[in-house]
Amino acid sequence: MNFEEAIKDVARRSRHNAEIAETEEATKMAVIVPFIRALGYDVFDLSHVVPEFCADVGIKKGEKVDYALKIDGKVAVLVEAKPFSTNLGSVQYSQLFRYFTVTDARLAILSNGREVWFFSDIEEKNKMDKSPFFKFNFENYDKFQLESLQKFHRDSFDLDAVLSTASVLRYSDLASGYLKRQLHDPDENFVRFVGKEIYDGSLTKGVVEQLKPSIRAALESIVRSEISEKLGVAFQPAVRPEVQVNQDNADVLSVALEVVTTDEEAQAFLIVRAICAEIADVDRIFIRDTKSYCGVNFDDNNRKPVCRFWFNAKSVKYIGLFDEERQETKHEIASVSQIYKFATHIRKTVSAYL
Structure with missing residues (x-):
């Protein structure tokens, strides 16, 4: 499989094992090892991957890093794994800091099976930064993030290019955070x-x-x-359907012109597209608005409904989901962001049409 397919496979493993892989070892076997393999490393070749890597020189004796990834006989990347339940924002990863100064590695990876955090030494050479320059989430990633991730693949690994990318990603992420804060509340x-x-x-x-x-x-x-x-x-196509005006379809045109896709419906459609992107081409996901509800269909086919947005009521919103018999069930949501709670169901529906 190609790189995109390999990452989709890892993402599938992450979703499937998130609730059942309770230990660090289970997380390694379920996601971390497949992820290392997706990056082009032969996990059974010690010249590629060294598990339980130990380098006692100048640091605490006997302390180990979960994996050391090698290129041309030298350690290129250090990998530390944590259980699925771990919050990476509060976890201690002192081994990575210490090992960073005594190996050839200029990159370090920390992962809990859901997210992958990438570290380097942008601020001070040979000293690992305290914050990651790049975060990849298996449950929610876009094309740009996937392209950035591919730069860490072993076959195309270029340290100078990677470090240059690291600097760009780090400061673009900081700039993005700053601009988001200004958008919400300009200082x-x-x-x-x-x-x-x-x-x-x-x-x-x-x-x-x-x-x-x-x-x-x-x-x-x-x-x-x-x-x-x-x-x-x-x-x-959904907001301005083409209808040829004549006496027979005048009523149809009158109804069509009353249909307006709201901002909330547009946002909801984008969320559904993002959810479906993991398993299907988003160009096959279409919005089809009506006077009563706003529908999302696969291949622009009414017989292949993905979901429906029932947002016209003033006090309550619903998302309509379909079972294998195309029977719809409505679920109340407080905001469009809660659509992500139904991601598994939506992907299952789309999978049936592939």
């Missing part, structure tokens, strides 16, 4: 930075407070415009 420095370009007078504290809601609204408008521009083609 004074950011408002003043933008204010210098749009306001002629003195930026007093009162002026800054007046500008703040305008700048936040502008940021939200830019995001909406970008989404609308990039995804307009995907929604166009």
Whole structure:
């Protein structure tokens, strides 16, 4: 299988074993070893993968790292595994820090079978950074993240390119986090930075407070415009169906023109597309809006429903899911983000159409 298929296989293993692999060893066998293999390493060849790697020089005696990945006889990557139940944000991984300084490795991987965190020495050479430069989530990844992950494949491994990528990913991630915070609640420095370009007078504290809601609204408008521009083609068939006007179908046209795909329905559609991306080409996932509900179909075929959004009521929202007999069951949701709770069911429905 190719790289994308190999990662999909690991993602499937992660979902399947998340609740039953209770120990670190079980997590290793279920996901970590298949993931190392997906990166191009022969897990049965000690010149590729050394389990329980130990390097006592200058560090605590007898301490081991779960795996050392080798290229051309040298340790290139250190791998530390944790159980599925582990929160990587609070876990201790002191072995990786110590081993980073006494081996040739410039990369370290920490994983709990759900997420994979990549570390390097961007801040200070030969000293592992305290925060990862790249995070990969088997349950939720996109094409860009998959392409970034492929750069760590053994067959195309280029340390200089990887370290360059690490620097870009780290700072782009930090920049993304900063911009997200500004989108939600612009701070004074950011408002003043933008204010210098749009306001002629003195930026007093009162002026800054007046500008703040305008700048936040502008940021939200830019995001909406970008989404609308990039995804307009995907929604166009549902929002503006082509109907030839004549006396016989005048009523049909009247109903069609009343159909408006809301922002929530559009967001829900994107979530379903992301869920389906793991097993199918997203171009085969179509939105089909109606006056009563907003439907998602496979291959734009009404006989292949994926799910339905019942968002028209003012006080409650439902997602309609289908069983093997195409019978629909509605489930109440508080927000569109809760659609991810039904990811397994949605993928199962789509799998039946493949």
